[in-house]
Amino acid sequence: MSASGLPKTAAVLGPDGLQALIAALAARGMEVIGPVERDGAIVLDRIAGIADLPAGRTDRQEAGSYRLADRDDGALFGYAVGPQSWKRFLHRPVETLFRVRRIGQELAFEPPRETPPRTAFLGVRACELAAIAIQDRVLLGGAYVNTEYAARRAQTFLVAVNCGDPAATCFCTSHDTGPRAHSGYDVALTELLVDGRHEFLAEPGSDSGAALLAYLPTRPATAADWAAAAAVAARAAANMHRRMPSEGLKETLQAHPEHPRWEDVGQRCLACANCTMVCPTCFCTTIEDHSELDGLGAERVRRWDSCFAGDFSYVHGGAVRTQTRSRYRQWMTHKLAHWWDQYGTSGCVGCGRCIAWCPVGIDIAAEAAAFVESSKREEDAHGIA
Amino acid sequence: MTVSPYLPLPYRIIAVRQDTPDTATIDLQPVRAAIPEPAPGQFTMLYMLGVGEAPISVSGVPIEGAPLAQTLRGVGNVSKAIIRLQPGDEIGVRGPYGTTWPVAEADGHDVLFIAGGLGLAPLRPAIRHVLAHRDRYGRVAVLYGARTPADILYRDELVLWRRMLDVQVEVTVDRAQRAWHGAVGVVTELVSRAGFEPDRTLAMVCGPEVMMRFSVQALQGAGLPSERIYVSMERSMKCGTGLCGHCQFGAEFVCKQGAVMRYDRIASIFTVREI
Numbered sequence: 001m002s003a004s005g006l007p008k009t010a011a012v013l014g015p016d017g018l019q020a021l022i023a024a025l026a027a028r029g030m031e032v033i034g035p036v037e038r039d040g041a042i043v044l045d046r047i048a049g050i051a052d053l054p055a056g057r058t059d060r061q062e063a064g065s066y067r068l069a070d071r072d073d074g075a076l077f078g079y080a081v082g083p084q085s086w087k088r089f090l091h092r093p094v095e096t097l098f099r100v101r102r103i104g105q106e107l108a109f110e111p112p113r114e115t116p117p118r119t120a121f122l123g124v125r126a127c128e129l130a131a132i133a134i135q136d137r138v139l140l141g142g143a144y145v146n147t148e149y150a151a152r153r154a155q156t157f158l159v160a161v162n163c164g165d166p167a168a169t170c171f172c173t174s175h176d177t178g179p180r181a182h183s184g185y186d187v188a189l190t191e192l193l194v195d196g197r198h199e200f201l202a203e204p205g206s207d208s209g210a211a212l213l214a215y216l217p218t219r220p221a222t223a224a225d226w227a228a229a230a231a232v233a234a235r236a237a238a239n240m241h242r243r244m245p246s247e248g249l250k251e252t253l254q255a256h257p258e259h260p261r262w263e264d265v266g267q268r269c270l271a272c273a274n275c276t277m278v279c280p281t282c283f284c285t286t287i288e289d290h291s292e293l294d295g296l297g298a299e300r301v302r303r304w305d306s307c308f309a310g311d312f313s314y315v316h317g318g319a320v321r322t323q324t325r326s327r328y329r330q331w332m333t334h335k336l337a338h339w340w341d342q343y344g345t346s347g348c349v350g351c352g353r354c355i356a357w358c359p360v361g362i363d364i365a366a367e368a369a370a371f372v373e374s375s376k377r378e379e380d381a382h383g384i385a
Numbered sequence: 386m387t388v389s390p391y392l393p394l395p396y397r398i399i400a401v402r403q404d405t406p407d408t409a410t411i412d413l414q415p416v417r418a419a420i421p422e423p424a425p426g427q428f429t430m431l432y433m434l435g436v437g438e439a440p441i442s443v444s445g446v447p448i449e450g451a452p453l454a455q456t457l458r459g460v461g462n463v464s465k466a467i468i469r470l471q472p473g474d475e476i477g478v479r480g481p482y483g484t485t486w487p488v489a490e491a492d493g494h495d496v497l498f499i500a501g502g503l504g505l506a507p508l509r510p511a512i513r514h515v516l517a518h519r520d521r522y523g524r525v526a527v528l529y530g531a532r533t534p535a536d537i538l539y540r541d542e543l544v545l546w547r548r549m550l551d552v553q554v555e556v557t558v559d560r561a562q563r564a565w566h567g568a569v570g571v572v573t574e575l576v577s578r579a580g581f582e583p584d585r586t587l588a589m590v591c592g593p594e595v596m597m598r599f600s601v602q603a604l605q606g607a608g609l610p611s612e613r614i615y616v617s618m619e620r621s622m623k624c625g626t627g628l629c630g631h632c633q634f635g636a637e638f639v640c641k642q643g644a645v646m647r648y649d650r651i652a653s654i655f656t657v658r659e660i
Contacts, residue, residue, distance in 0.1 A: 097389055097391045097392070098389065098391070098392055100432075100434055100477070102434055102475075105397075105474055105475055106395065106416070106475055107395045107475040107476070108395075109392055109394075109477065111388065111389060111392055139628065142626075142627050142628070142641075143626070143627070143641075144390040144624075144626035144627060144628060145387070145390065146628055147387050147388070147389045147390070148389070150387070254635075254636070257654065257657045257660060258657065283628075283630060284629060284630030285624075285628070285629045285630070286623050286629065286631070287391065287437070287438065287623050287629070288437060289434075289435055289436060289437050291435040295435055297434075298434055298435050305623075305630070305631070307630065312621065312631060313620065313621050313631070314621050315621050316458075316461055317460075320620065320621070322659065323659060326658075326659035330633070330660075337636070338633070338635065338636035342636060342638075
């Protein structure tokens with residue numbers, strides 16, 4: 001299971017061991033980012049220790065709704081995913097690409113030279129590891145590379161935490177992207193709350209992950225610990241009731257650009273772009289000039305853009321996609337169908353963020369199901385005729 | 386950190402030619418390093434300090450001592466600013482990007498070029514290539530439609546081509562004053578006049594989407610198979626490198642699988658509105 005082919009050297013650590021893990025990452029010169037509660041949501045920010053984690057808190061998510069609540073077991077990772085994804089630290093919302101100055105008639109382009117800091121992500125869910133793997137393909141896998149992403153990615157240490165309490169909006173089991181992390185991490189933790197004990201099963205996923213674990217106060221994992229971790233994953237999977245259809249979905253979406261359902265969802269969609277901002281795989285950007293006041297210099301700045309924005313498809317004369325239904329069609333068809341042609345994978349990992357953060361509660365899984373069902377009905381009708 | 390693909394190279398403008406009231410061709414020379422040689426049909430991203438970047442097709446490839454030429458119609462902030470520049474001014478250039486006109490695949494075929502408006506600019510390097518290797522091709526026809534006689538691009542070169550006895554050049558305008566002696570009407574009406582043999586012809590079409598749609602219809606109506614029709618698509622572009630997402634056209638990125646696309650590969654979405 002370990003990426004390097006190491007023997008499985010899983011260990012068990014308590015909250016003090018987790019505290020030591022955070023301290024060890026910081027001691028290795030890393031900035032540690034983890035979940036913290038702020039403004040009524042669990043967001044991602046710098047943490048100094050386990051006291052910063054949202055202990056005893058959980059999230060209740062439904063279409064168009066996200067609320068925090070207390071839980072009585074004191075779990076440190078007893079929630080699913082918040083509005084932010086790790087995308088904001090790797091493929092940043094705003095990034096300066098280079099600076100340019102005019103000296104006389106000449107232009108001087110100055111690329112930035114600093115190397116990004118080493119960073120550890122603590123609490124990465126399996127769906128988010130899948131999302132990072134997808135962004136790796138999108139931003140690093142082609143003829144041209146997002147060099148800023150590449151530099152940050154190379155400096156990142158990933159501590160996954162397997163999901164024990166998915167939200168009602170989650171459907172990672174449909175995409176086989178969770179709830180348990182299988183690869184792509186340095187260390188994976190499973191939070192165990194059994195018989196009044198609070199511990200973490202820690203599995204190394206890389207040499208550096210194994211080296212880190214060896215440095216912490218741990219005890220060896222027993223068969224009972226493995227069984228408890230398996231039970232966490234099984235319970236999480238059993239508690240996930242949302243489904244994304246897979247069979248025929250790509251073909252159906254690509255074959256029906258004029259399906260009446262696009263108008264139906266276009267009537268509900270506000271084109272607010274929330275879904276694209278919270279999506280951990282949406283990668284679209286624009287680039288703009290931030291000019292200096294003297295008119296002689298500028299920064300070229302890349303920032304997140306959205307296919308729901310009115311000017312996203314602008315060519316001289318106007319936007320190609322003027323109607324909301326066209327923009328929703330672009331987003332959903334790209335995510336669930338064209339992504340396969342472009343990158344050999346779905347663009348959806350089942351994190352459910354776009355469902356919870358949609359102000360009108362549009363559910364991508366339900367929309368996909370509507371297309372597949374109507375296409376099945378069509379086939380049946382043809383079969384009878 | 387490796388060099389960002391977004392970093393342009395400084396180029397100096399060495400000439401600006403006003404082609405029509407709103408369109409100019411600039412000749413560019415690298416200040417230091419040059420971009421790789423563009424092939425016919427490719428585009429570059431041109432950067433104007435303080436304004437931004439725009440994808441602009443190459444209208445003259447820098448071979449045999451010729452400069453890199455790019456033709457811009459002043460319709461957006463970037464193009465408006467660049468056509469106002471003077472020789473000696475510098476802009477940023479990166480690329481070239483995108484697919485190329487099938488001048489190699491056209492070897493041994495009759496070749497039909499159909500251009501609408503500014504669409505003659507991206508086709509010009511392909512036309513020049515075919516004419517420079519004239520013996521490799523069968524009949525060659527250039528069909529060109531502009532709005533008015535004043536909007537006709539590259540007049541001198543059209544006259545030059547017309548004087549060659551082995552190239553058919555037909556020009557039509559949407560509307561004209563009495564002084565115009567040529568054809569009036571849409572460019573698709575010229576297709577029947579070209580009188581090509583559909584089983585040995587390859588067509589390259591460039592212009593506004595509606596013009597390309599009718600041209601494809603006319604070509605198919607005349608019996609030309611979809612796999613020998615090539616069109617050049619236009620979509621919003623911010624990066625030119627397949628990373629910004631703007632230029633998606635179905636499952637294709639126009640900057641990577643286009644701008645020049647074989648028609649049969651996009652036929653299923655070509656007429657879908659707002660795709």
